[in-house]
Amino acid sequence: MTGAAVEESGKILQLLQSSREEERLNGLRLLARSGFQTPPDHLLQALGDESWRVRKEASDLFLSLPSAGELAGQIVELLHAHDNAGLRNAAVDILTRLGRQAIPFLLEEVDCGDPDVRKFVLDILGEIGDNSCLEPMIAALKDSDENVRAAGAENLGKLKLADAVPALLLAMENADLLYRFTILEALGQIGAPVPVGRLLPFGDEPLLRKALFDCLGRIGGPGGLEPLVEGLIDPMRNVREAAAVALARISHEFPAVSAQLAGSVGESARQAVGGLLKSPNRQVQEAALQIVGLLDDGRFAAELLDLLEDVELRQDAFAGLVKLCNVAADLLLEFWETAGVDRRIYLAYIYGAARCGAARPLLVSGLHSGDSDLVQVCARSLGQIGDPGSIPDLIGALAAESEEIRQAAAQALMELAPLAGGTLLQEVVPLLEKDDPQLRMHGVVIIGQCQDSQTAEHLAFALKDESADVRRAAVRAMEGHCGSRHLHTLRLALTDEDADVRRLAAEVLGSTGDPEALAPLELALQDEDIWVRAAAVRSLGRLGGERATTLISQALFDPVGLVGIAALETLGESSPQLAYELSQKALAHEDEEVVTAAVKILAGSGRREWVGANRQGLINHRHWDVRANFIRAMVELEGPACRKFLEDRLLVEGEELVRQLLQDFLQELTQTRG
Template sequence: MSAEAEISRALVSRDPEERRRGVSRIVELPPSSRVAPLLSALGDDDWRVRKEAIGLSEELGPEPELLTALVHVFDPGDNVGLRNAAVEALGGFGGAAVEALAPRIAKLDADGKKLAIEALGRSGEGAALDVLRPLVSDEDPNVRVAALEALGAIGGQRVESARALLMSRLDESRPLETLAALESLAMIGAGLPFSTVERWLSDPLLGRPSLLLAAQSGDPKAAPPLLRAVSSSHETEPVCALAEYVGVSELARGAAATELARVGERAESALLGWLSRRDGDVVGVRASLTVIGALAIARGAPAAVGWLPDPRCYAEADQALFLLGAAAIPALLSGAQASDAETAAACLDLLGRLPSDTVTPEVRRTLSAALAASSADVVRAALGALTRVGDSDCMAELVRLLADAALVSSAEPALIAVSQRFPEDALSFVQLGSLHGSSPHATALVIAALGPRGKLTSLDSAELSDFSLRLLMSTSHEERRAALLALGALTSPEALDAVRFALADEEPAVRLEAVRTLGRLKGKDQSSVGVPALLEVVAEARDSALLLAALRALGDSSDPRALPVLGPLVRSSDARVAVAAVEALSRHADSRRLSSLFDGLHHPEPEVVKASMLAIAAEPDPRVVVHLGACLDQSAWDVRRLAADLLGRATSEASAALLRARLSVEQDPMVKDALSRALESSGQRRSRPPRRPQGDV
């Protein structure tokens, strides 16, 4: 039996699962034979079969025969499942669906038009707006409403055109159309003046979308109705609108805070009431948390702490508590003692991120006490916080944790950071005569912390180097790595041979630190004595992590011996290597590096091209503008956008001419916006778009 016969047989089976498996085999057929079985599957009685067929349609893409067949599904018919599946399938074809529907949609009946309109809305294509334009005034009211709703789905790509079209359909004599238009205006962020929507705020039907549009206006006059709505309604829309309003501008936030202080406790209690809900719907909770943080409602801090363990609300709860700052400290201190490790860790992390002038001794004591917690996550959170705000009182505990293999990677940066803030106290932990216990590890970290800051002058440099070299022979790979950190901070050239030997260490982290240390060793004339060894690492290229680290170290060295090696690597097929080579070259002062950086502009990987563009952008060489202009023709939209941004900083007629030329042909809306901004920032734009109206529309 042929494959076509097997598939046909499977598609008429009584077993839905067999039919679904048959759909997955349609891809085996030639394109000309796929349409009929695929349409049959799209109209199947079982939703699983239809879903499989929709997925296959997206996989096959907008093949001409399939497109034509799907469009004809919108002709009069009674297979509702097929028509709905066709909407979903066509919507996934984007611009191809718009092109296929455009010449046919006017010939469809009202039901067919509504389905086609839904597919256009699903397409996500701004070009669909031109197809929808005549349909907003169709003779059938349901078609008009559907077209207005679809504009909300695709209008965000052409806001001004969609805004004008939707505004033209605001008519109180047609409330359903006005409702659809207002909802779509809110969806696209149309930015209507408050005075335009104010008259509909009390309307039972139009009030909800009008409230959101009032919030989007950012007008101080919108604050009173927004807070009244929050106080008098248990629905999510008012609190969501207020959350959007306080984020529009500082002016809007200030107006909301002033109004909240005026109306008293009722609105504040309504906001806090959302945080006591545990009914599963967190949309209102998230909005309320946003408002509580923005308006500094300190009473909300304990409830906000209670939402930290919920991943759906963590971001808003964290931001609210952070904005509350010192006012949130009592709630955070209480939360840090919670039996739930997730809550405790989140509170400790927040305490460490508060402004340093708000961190009290009690906060630091709480952070230090948490280092003895049974949960490793809690201890790591405390270590992270102490890295930022810890004082010398916690140093002994940090040294103790260096012996804990599960926590050492978090304890090390904490000890280094605290040592840098309190160098005199840190020096008391330097014990050069001992290689036992946690003492040598701590000594090496203190040397690494204080060496670059010139805080080791009271100690003999030879003894420091000798200690670090002896520690490099430790059986602990963590101590060997710390020894390399110390040797890098001391920059002593006598350590070169020992560091080169560490390149063969059995532990990858030690080998990686050895490469970094090679880049830090300096001779008496401040030359980079480790460059030859780094060049060997690059030449061998046996380990990608070591190779990338060596390239960064060569960049930091600014040694001219690195140029002949870095240049060819800009063309590496490995984008990571090419980007690292570009960034290394950008840190060299030798003008010869420019030719290699120009080579990077022709790399097939956009990330390499962008790195090269950033590397050359500030160079005074006249060739730079020409090369950046050529990048405006790159196929990758993000490359073109970056080229526009960089040319906008050039403020020359040559760069402006390149920007204008590209703007005349550019299709991508984000790139067009970047081109326009670049021309305006350089003062070279010859014509400006009309200003958005500020008064009544």
């Protein structure tokens, strides 16, 4: 060792022996920088330092050694340090973090004469969690020391291996109270099925019942139903809570338990469950709510309504109330009279979700309450109930000042349309004569949902409305109603002064599937609005046929790029070969977005021949986005063969985004070649 090294070693030792915490920490940091390969004694001593910061620094330093795993035996020896709890804790931390590397050294100590060390070893093995530790842990169940036996059971639970269950059940026969408690917890952690009859006798011990029910909830299955239901009336509250949580768990996992539960829970148990709905323990409260949801017992309605105020429990409480409304509607209806507005909003939701026809008079009254939120909910629920008798009141709600109420009423009437047929149509048609354009528009939307022979005629009438909003709604509603005899109506809509009406008409014509729609769409290709022309192109694609394909091909050369792109994309879906051929021609288009779309279609074809024919023009294109997309396509299709072209372009590329793309691809190709 050189003089400088000796001097540095002395300085480190001096710092490590200092009475000041910071100096000892600096000593460890200097030791780390010294490049030592084997841990000196003063590092092992630092593991037992009175300061947790020093111990942690020393632990991290030891674990940073390349040979740390091979030196685990030295750390295992530190578990014997009875007089230094900090040193033992540091050793436990290191061995746990070493994981499987430490297992061989730990197993050598599993039979040592010191019970404290045996317990430490089992706890560390449990944290490591390797299946190879199963046999030593099973053997520990017969250890002479009670703490070691408990550690064996506890850590078998952490391993979660079903192979441990027989040994744990055997140990349960002759165990003391605390040991049995630990075994039950371990069995629950493992989760493997256990014959319930093997465990039920231990429920005679009051102090074990909670642990037993916790265990049954995880492993008992349907066989645990009867004892758990009995547990709901146990005199000890924590046992009742454990029984409820266990019942909720197995009823969730086993549908058969859910079906049997209502018939198994007697009067006293039902009262006990109701009490648990107010438990301060969230898990218990949720379990009680789940059980109540399976009982279909109207006595819980008030409690469930109160739980709707709890955001976390609202969904389950709501589901339970909907079920109750299905089996005890009268009880839920009684709450309406005395409920405030907020509570009525909840009730209206429930009536609607349960499709409770008996609630219609209450919901209609709520429709006239004057409270905007309540009116909206009542309107929606009337639609869900599906009683045509609500139509006049819902139509009246369409005249409300609030657009939210109007939309809710319109949605409800649309839901009623399949049930009400011509009745609804007769009620709604007069809306088309109203002065309010919004009211006329809602009328059109509702009429569009009516499956009646007169529907299309009324929509055709609405296409002449002075309001563009109404005409747009009428065109949208025509989809699905416009047979051949209504093509004339849509053809007229293509001459509307509003571009959106014309665009929608072009879209609807494509949905007819009628060859007669071809001629009006050909005219729409000449529309002054680019969005109308683009819609006509896509509709021609939906119609298909030779003439449609020809028209789409011609649209490729529309002076506006958006239309050309629509043509390319439409051909790509209907005529891939033609799209491939025309895309090559489109590479010369003035609009760079059309060129980019063409490059993407060509790249998607998987064919390579177009790349070489267009390489110089595209890799040197004036627009950077075209260059970037072509570079991606070239690399995807040609791979390393295009390296030289990428390198040449990188020498002159001025756009930073493209330069970065080139560099990334060149690096990727280099790695691929390597």
